[in-house]
Amino acid sequence: MPKAVVSEEKRRRRRPTRGGRVLSERLIVDTALRLLREHGSSGLSARRLGLALDCDPSTLYRYFRGMDELTLAIGDTLIGQALSGWSPTGDWRDDLRALGRRIHQAYVAHPQAAVLTTSRVTGRANELAADEAVLGVLRAAGLPVAAAVRVYHAFIDQTLAFAALDAASLALPNAALRAEDEVWSTYARLPATTHPHLAEAAPLLATEMVLSAYPSALELLLDAVATRLAAA
Amino acid sequence: MPKAVVSEEKRRRRRPTRGGRVLSERLIVDTALRLLREHGSSGLSARRLGLALDCDPSTLYRYFRGMDELTLAIGDTLIGQALSGWSPTGDWRDDLRALGRRIHQAYVAHPQAAVLTTSRVTGRANELAADEAVLGVLRAAGLPVAAAVRVYHAFIDQTLAFAALDAASLALPNAALRAEDEVWSTYARLPATTHPHLAEAAPLLATEMVLSAYPSALELLLDAVATRLAAA
DNA sequence: ACGTAAGGTCAACTGTGTTGGCATAAGAGT
């Protein structure tokens, strides 16, 4: 019960666990990501993490104040992955599109983790860097501060929102996935008298709904920004 | 232990609980909504629900296969509330806007419940009705089936995605809310050398980020549909 | 070489979803 967790830089003495591994924030987060992938979004627990790291669950509390703080760290790691290797080209439209796609993709690449962490503001390093990047692109494009903030808001919310939604359906355990398939094919069996449009659209729905609507939504937003820039 | 839950219509014998109340799906869902509002999105549990209904937690399994199915029922109730009293005017743009706002609003009005249920396809009655309504509006506007399905997809995903995001920040317990405020004001204290754009935008961010970006995103989508209709 | 405290471990607490077995009263059929 560390009242205060020692920050990663201040960490001095590294004692190995009984299994011989030396812990670190990094190692814990990576292992958590692995567990999430293997056991689904509800498959991460202090106990399982302890098992995987061969340490007592309570040890984790030396590194994070609780499972919630660990969750935030996982989220920040995802954003870090999204940004790694990116640099602005100078074309605001390309840059914004790339940032949006990268963030969306990073979350969707870890759906089980994304489910836990989207829609949480962490204020950690990588998230700050991402916000700074987006605002920088918009300001460089010529938007005044106030407008840039509004666009930034729509942009980041839209990206995270779609990421969350897309991740959620990807993260469903197999059983639930098959259940959702059932639902869509149920649509096909609906009587045309009560649900004519659903019955008509059913075959198309089954194929359309497995794709993400994010790319088209993103282009819509970019168009809107272009219009605003042209008007000024 | 009930392998199969008896469906609501087939329910015959209504025995009151020890507290004298007669249970029903409806009563259970309503009580769950109350608990969610009072105790937050993680405040719903079989045991607490049992306590509130004055019945044994296991009794709930006579009505729902598990907490997950109860969750889906809650979600469907929200959609039902969104649709209740709505009818099409014939103006596709007004109708679509109204549907979007109503659904978004219904979720945001129950943020704690929305957090649990957005991004879950239930296939229950009210959800079917909503899907049918949206498709009906689009077809009546003159869109061919394939296009209507694509727009429907973007529309419904966008609405749910923003609802989820907006609900999530509304549903944060007070402590976390204050923590998020902290984060935004931390932005203001960032050194302008490392994060110039964030530092500049900080005061605007603090006020902008508490508003929903959904209304503007919705108008963007409606514009896109109008363009497509005009082209045909 | 020593003393300190970081950080590992252990045991225990409360709360969770879920299930199998049992009991009872509501309603159907006569």
Next chain:
DNA sequence: ACTCTTATGCCAACACAGTTGACCTTACGT
């Protein structure tokens, strides 16, 4: 009105969750 059936309530128990306080040990700064 009497029975018979069974829907639906209750109880006890299970394995799992997060979290904490006390304890111990070993790596490091001096």
